[in-house]
């Protein structure tokens with residue numbers, strides 16, 4: 001639901017910037033609703049309420065993963081003066097797209113945001129907090145930053161393990177936060193491993209489309225019919241599908257082959 005369209009300036013933000021950032025965190029959910037102009041869905045609100053340092057979102061397409069991360073990045077930058085956040089995605093276009101969401105939110109909150117003069121895809125706030133978007137298609141694109149306080153990897157199931165390995169050490173010096181966002185892909189890669197067998201302190205959020213009020217059942221049926229069971233499970237039901245799974249649709253196999261075999265006295 002759209003709450004408001006006009007540009008909003010929120011006192012908590014101005015105050016945080018004036019004092020250099022480290023004021024009380026306030027409510028990220030409230031900040032999100034003001035900046036986004038939406039009413040958060042229950043699961044989104046739950047996510048933004050005490051989400052901790054490590055977050056994995058395994059949610060349907062169009063759940064709001066990227067917008068939730070944009071809110072978290074801006075909130076972090078506002079409340080931690082001179083912080084450095086890095087946004088990575090499989091390509092620079094994808095990470096820049098998330099950075100644009102951060103810029104849009106900053107604009108709506110009345111925050112002056114400019115580039116850092118070094119990185120083409122970057123934002124610096126008045127409290128000198130910086131957010132930089134980098135490509136995640138090679139470890140080299142992500143090395144070279146010091147004292148990172150927040151790392152967001154969008155479309156994480158499509159990002160290579162080497163990139164994750166290059167990125168994580170940057171968080172060690174400032175005990176930074178990390179968010180991994182994605183719909184699932186194969187049963188491999190760091191996103192799959194962290195989700196299924198990673199440390200217990202990850203906050204794992206799973207949101208299939210069937211539990212999201214914005215998706216109508218008939219829409220989902222149309223998507224299932226168009227994509228097929230395997231891709232539908234991946235894109236909308238948050239299911240990791242092992243490579244090779246679903247090459248044969250079992251129901252189709254039973255219908256076609258078993259029925260054809262029966263008169264010949266063959267059984268499957």
Ligand SMILES: Nc1ncnc2c1ncn2[C@@H]1O[C@H](COP(=O)(O)OP(=O)(O)OP(=O)(O)O)[C@@H](O)[C@H]1O
Nearest residue numbers: 001038039040041060061062063064065066067068
């Ligand atoms: N609470 C909400 N109220 C209204 N619209 C919402 C809400 N949450 C999400 N949306 C809609 O969902 C859209 C998709 O958001 P976003 O791009 O962040 O999703 P995503 O999960 O990253 O999608 P994808 O997997 O395709 O990248 C938003 O642009 C908005 O239109």
Ligand SMILES: [Mg+2]
Nearest residue numbers: 065066067154
């Ligand atoms: Mg997205």
